[in-house]
Amino acid sequence: MSEYILTVGLEIHVELATRTKMFCNSKNDSNEKRPNVNICPVCMGYPGTLPVINQDAVGKVLRLGVALDGEIADYTEFDRKNYFYPDIPKGYQISQYKNPLVSGGELMGVKLTRIHLEEDTAKSIHPSTMLGASNVEYSLLDFNRAGVPLMELVTEPVIKTATEASNFARELQLLLKYLDVSGANMEKGEMRVEANISLAPRSLGGVGVGKLGTKVEVKNLNSFKVVEKAIKFEMERQIEMLEKGEEVVQETRGWDENKEITFSQRLKESAHDYRYFPDPDLPRLFIKAIPEFDERKLRTSLPELPWQKRERYKRDFGLKEGDIEIYIREPEWGRLIESVAEILKDAELVQLASNYVTSDLKTLVPARSLAEVVKMISAGEISSRGAKDILKIIQEKGGEPRAIANDKNLIQESDREVLEKIAKEVLKENPEAPISFLVGQAIKKSGGRANPVVLQEILKGRKGGNGNNGYRDLLVYRKSDELQSLCADLTLLFPRSKTAIALADQMNRSARSTKQNITEGWKRNSTKEYYEFLGYAVASNAELEEDFTDIWKGYYPELMGIKGVMGERGVMGKMGEKFPPLESIPFYPLDPELPPVVQLKLRAKELNFLIERLQKSLVEKMSTENTLPTSERLRLREQTEKDFDHWLEEQKSKGNNGSKR
Incomplete structure (x- = not known):
């Protein structure tokens, strides 16, 4: 945990999508490339001109305020913010100070302080040119932007992370578009973010106490990524200063996109530096007295808001959150899925349609075509691959889904x-x-x-049956079941000494584990997992073989306390009479008169062969599925074939040549 508490408040400036400027009839057009064409005596500050309030601009801010559950002012007034800078032709900016249009409100859990209106400044351009041997910089001003309606939204200093700040700005941009308040295009400068950042040591009282550090403002952040980067950089810069015992200065800083650092611009001004006073040319605006600004009318004029639409898509259609965000942020795709839902009238089919929209459609298709494709999939007429092919053709050439399916031979065979x-x-x-x-x-x-x-x-x-019992038909399963039964019968003959009981338990565990791993492998969905479980079965069976080998070398007779166990007439040979006749084994003959321990040894070897044969077929399948590296596939195949050849040679040398049943 950091030793410092980050606190961020945002000031977001938004150019409103009105036809004319804030206080005059000059055109409001952010796409205008020619400089200084959308100007008039009012926005240029000529003597003797009088401003007139743009009603549409006020209405847009009030609609936003209602959507954010803010408090609409009874009355408002405009103030002159006095400062001298080339981009302010009047020598002051008309803004709102004491009486904003909207107070309070909330978005994404972030409390708002206020929303007010003002006019934008001219655009400053700073080119350079060669004058003799020197590179000379100079400034140009484009007054097309001067006087454009500019809304400023200010949050409370309650944001605690850079990600939270960028998410808030992103959600606000979405809401502005939904309400048609602004295009909010950050690349065009229609939405600009300023972050007020402060850090305070936790020793000042901890989170939530309200003790903030010195505020630093970072201006003109023109993308959501830049908002995050600037806050994170400024946090690191201030921590470094505080760790060195240096004082953080209240100032305004800019963002250098190339170096990805903030840089000092000027010391932060206070309100009294601007000498605010009411604009004498603009009388008070009594909001509640204007019928068009009635709060109930404003509320009923609101469209379905983003968070309301998210809830509806989740509740009515069960769509995934990622898909919902696509439909919320890209209205044309949202309208498509809405139209498809209206046709299908089934949540599960809408979800299926959404999967194709988000993964296979690059361009919009007619809603009825997409709905028809989904219906054909649901009815089993076409496969998922077929649906993708049909949609691809519709995007490229158009056409009717069923006609395309017939033409391309995509109708599935469902005849039982x-x-x-x-x-x-x-x-x-x-x-x-x-x-x-x-x-x-x-x-x-x-x-x-x-x-x-x-x-x-x-x-x-x-x-x-249902697919979970199909493993019972596997030859490897049947043989592992027989092996487990033989092992259980054999260990019942063991004496009840501590050593014998431990050995019996170990052998039965290994036999049981072999069978279980074969069963579990069969139930897995992927070939790779099936192969892995067969590997576990081989390992368990190998442990069982080792126990058999130990017994055959003399441990079993010693355990039983007997001698003369070898041969048909020996004790182990006679024990074989206690076992029922064994089934014929398809790979080599097995004499039912052999001692039980020999039978088990051969059964275990036979089972290993069967498992490895099955593994070999799965290796081939994984190779075609690209789920097994080629080098591993070749190694496993070579090892399996080598082991099998060795086993066959071993059987031949023992005389098990298949002539006796």
Whole structure:
């Protein structure tokens, strides 16, 4: 936690979207490129001219105030703010000091101090030219902007982070556009942010006590990113000064975009420096006496506000927050989803439509076309891939969705009889593969036209009910189940000594873990996860094999306290009679008269072979899905084949050549 408390208050200037300037009939046009054409004697401050208040400008500020739950003034008046600067032709700026149009209000939890009206200044331009051998700088003034209605909104000093400050400014910009108060284009200078920044050590009393440090104002921040950068830089600068024991000076600073630093412009003026007094040419404006400014009328004239629309989109359509922000901030896309929702009248289908709008549409399409595509997907007539293709064609060339689907052969095959045949084929070719793999293979066989939903239903039914029991048909699962049963039967013969019980528990745990990992792998959605769980099964089975090996080397006879265990007539051979006959094993013969420990050893090896064979097929699938690096795929394939070849050689050397059943 920082040892200092950051406090930020914002002053945001907004040029209003009126037809004429604040106190005269000169055109208000921020797009005008020619200098000094939208001017007249009033905005140029010629002697003998009189200003007249722009009613539209006052109305726009009052509408904003009502939207922000601010208090509308009973009356207001305009004041002269006196200072001498080239961009003020009159030698003073008409502003509001004691009686703003709006007091209070709130946006995004940030309390507002006031909203008032004033006139903008001229635009100063500072080019340079070569005069002889010297580079000479000079200034030019464009008075097109002088006298444009300028609203100033001031927040309370309650903002605690740079991100909160930029988010507030971004939300205000959105509201200004919704209310048609201003275009609020920051690149054109229609919205300008000034941040009042102060830092105070926590030792002054902690958060919320109200003890602030020295205020520094950073002016003319022209983007939301710059607002954040300037506040963060100024915070770091002031912390560095305070750590050195230096005093922070109350001043006005600018922002250097190239160096990304603030720089000192002038010491901060106080209100008395401007010698405010009421403008004698403009009488008091009694707001409540003007019918057009009746608060109830202003409130009923408001459109649906951004936060109201967010709530409605979430409540009625269940849209994701990211999608909602797109529709809130880009009205044309918002109108599209509204029109689609009106046609579909189903929240889930609207959500589906929204997914295509935000991920696949680069240009607007007719609402009825998008709605038709969504209906076709919902009915299973086209696939998601088909929907994307149709929308792409509509964006490029136009057309009707159904006609495009027929023309491009995108209508899905949903005939169960046809899909049953395909499912039967892929199951025959891949009896141990997971459902997801089988569906992919079936779609490939159908030329991409098979309905995946119907296919999945058919395949789940053929592989064992709801898809969670299909693993029971896997050969590796059946063999792991047999192995677990054999292990349990064998360990029941162990004596009840502490050592024997521990060994039995360890063996049963390994056998159980092997089976569980095969089951869990089958249930996973991705081939990669399935492969990983089979790896865990191999590891568990390897532990079981080690225990079998230890037993075969003599540990078991010693444990049982017996001798003469080898051979058909030995004790272990006779123990084999207690086990039921084993099923035929498809890969090599297994003599049911062999001792149980030998049977288990061979069963474990057989299971490892089956798992590794299944892993090999999954490695191939992951390679085509690009979910496994090529180097790893090749290494695993080589290792699997090498191990299998070694095992076959081992069996041949032992005489297990498949001649005996």
